[in-house]
Amino acid sequence: xxxxxxxxxxxxxxxxxxxxxxxxxxxxxxxxxxxxxxxxxxxxxxxxxxxxxxxxxxxxxxxxxxxxxxxxxxxxxxxxxxxxxxxxxxxxxxxxxxxxxxxxxxxxxxxxxxxxxxxxxxxxxxxxxxxxxxxxxxxxxxxxxxxxxxxxxxxxxxxxxxxxxxxxxxxxxxxxxxxxxxxxxxxxxxxxxxxxxxxxxxxxxxxxxxxxxxxxxxxxxxxxxxxxxxxx
Amino acid sequence: xxxxxxxxxxxxxxxxxxxxxxxxxxxxxxxxxxxxxxxxxxxxxxxxxxxxxxxxxxxxxxxxxxxxxxxxxxxxxxxxxxxxxxxxxxxxxxxxxxxxxxxxxxxxxxxxxxxxxxxxxxxxxxxxxxxxxxxxxxxxxxxxxxxxxxxxxxxxxxxxxxxxxxxxxxxxxxxxxxxxxxxxxxxxxxxxxxxxxxxxxxxxxxxxxxxxxxxxxxxxxxxx
Numbered sequence: 001x002x003x004x005x006x007x008x009x010x011x012x013x014x015x016x017x018x019x020x021x022x023x024x025x026x027x028x029x030x031x032x033x034x035x036x037x038x039x040x041x042x043x044x045x046x047x048x049x050x051x052x053x054x055x056x057x058x059x060x061x062x063x064x065x066x067x068x069x070x071x072x073x074x075x076x077x078x079x080x081x082x083x084x085x086x087x088x089x090x091x092x093x094x095x096x097x098x099x100x101x102x103x104x105x106x107x108x109x110x111x112x113x114x115x116x117x118x119x120x121x122x123x124x125x126x127x128x129x130x131x132x133x134x135x136x137x138x139x140x141x142x143x144x145x146x147x148x149x150x151x152x153x154x155x156x157x158x159x160x161x162x163x164x165x166x167x168x169x170x171x172x173x174x175x176x177x178x179x180x181x182x183x184x185x186x187x188x189x190x191x192x193x194x195x196x197x198x199x200x201x202x203x204x205x206x207x208x209x210x211x212x213x214x215x216x217x218x219x220x221x222x223x224x225x226x227x228x229x230x231x232x
Numbered sequence: 233x234x235x236x237x238x239x240x241x242x243x244x245x246x247x248x249x250x251x252x253x254x255x256x257x258x259x260x261x262x263x264x265x266x267x268x269x270x271x272x273x274x275x276x277x278x279x280x281x282x283x284x285x286x287x288x289x290x291x292x293x294x295x296x297x298x299x300x301x302x303x304x305x306x307x308x309x310x311x312x313x314x315x316x317x318x319x320x321x322x323x324x325x326x327x328x329x330x331x332x333x334x335x336x337x338x339x340x341x342x343x344x345x346x347x348x349x350x351x352x353x354x355x356x357x358x359x360x361x362x363x364x365x366x367x368x369x370x371x372x373x374x375x376x377x378x379x380x381x382x383x384x385x386x387x388x389x390x391x392x393x394x395x396x397x398x399x400x401x402x403x404x405x406x407x408x409x410x411x412x413x414x415x416x417x418x419x420x421x422x423x424x425x426x427x428x429x430x431x432x433x434x435x436x437x438x439x440x441x442x443x444x445x446x447x448x449x450x451x452x453x454x455x456x
Contacts, residue, residue, distance in 0.1 A: 075452065127403055134400040141390035151386045154449055155400065158379060161445050165407035165438055173410060 019211030063093025071156030242330025
């Protein structure tokens with residue numbers, strides 16, 4: 001497999017454009033959520049953090065699921081670009097995970113009175129985050145790109161199998177814990193005026209995710225191309 | 233030679249080496265005793281030993297497992313033994329299965345020593361129900377060693393095997409240790425057996441899922 005430096009730079013350039021569009025969209029969400037959306041009846045201003053928190057959760061889970069899917073595909077297609085994509089997606093997933101794990105406790109302090117209440121979803125995120133911390137620790141310890149791709153894919157697949165068990169664990173662990181009502185649409189449907197910015201924020205964060213991943217993917221392609229050139 | 237026989241031969245070889253030195257076994261047992269003791273001293277005044285017993289057991293056993301797991305592959309790295317093993321005209325899955333079997337037996341032996349010590353230190357009355365705890369420990373050991381063997385085989389390829397294995401494995405021990413601790417609490421509380429089955433079934437489900445995935449991934453992990 002040969003990598004083309006020009007093609008990699010093209011991907012990076014396109015990635016930057018999408019990233020910029022994503023950042024502008026997120027800025028738009030801030031304005032929409034802070035200026036044009038009324039405070040929620042029960043939670044007041046604290047509710048507004050949801051417009052950052054919930055879409056971060058979505059993008060993080062999307063990012064990590066793709067690492068598992070791409071890992072499985074790698075064993076089938078043996079294409080090193082899949083591993084470069086997996087690494088890009090995992091890196092961006094960690095970034096959104098950091099946002100999630102920061103905004104969650106801030107909201108929790110305002111609503112539950114505790115920074116960390118072992119809420120199932122936050123705990124789930126924390127465990128997923130630790131799993132991917134191990135993924136990066138392993139990648140950084142492996143020198144050979146083929147080993148990195150192969151073993152990275154193994155961790156991705158094993159992690160995907162672990163996810164339903166972590167899910168089960170945190171919910172069983174918290175079965176006596178009072179549940180937040182927010183993200184249970186069946187129980188408390190959000191009025192449209194609060195829901196609309198939320199839907200927009202999901203779109204904006206997805207765009208930002210795509211922009212970040214494209215940029216990271218381009219960087220990964222370029223690095224692989226330079227490594228291949230140095231090896232010659 | 234069929235795969236089962238190769239697996240048994242590899243496992244027997246690993247256990248024979250361990251029997252001669254007993255390094256991993258001794259280290260893991262001493263480690264387990266130290267962790268059990270550390271908990272007793274770290275406990276705040278009002279916490280009873282009885283309340284502390286199940287969580288302490290299910291922190292100690294996964295950690296002791298991590299200590300034992302590195303040995304199986306680090307041993308093979310010396311003198312390029314791993315390469316020789318891979319060059320052998322046998323299935324790599326069978327070799328990995330043998331490695332896992334040896335790890336499982338070793339962890340079970342460590343548990344066999346750690347459980348009575350745990351009973352002693354935490355004043356657990358020996359009753360028939362403790363056989364239930366032993367069954368939970370067997371199921372949990374399977375759950376710890378399956379991903380553990382896969383990760384040990386990967387970690388050994390790096391220069392930081394001892395550091396990487398716990399970082400990779402510990403997230404995978406959270407569900408089984410939670411199921412096992414919940415089952416242990418119910419056993420010690422004399423809870424109805426129906427409640428206990430729930431947790432045992434979850435443990436068995438975890439073991440079965442990782443058995444399937446480990447068998448699928450064994451050849452990938454060992455491939456050079």
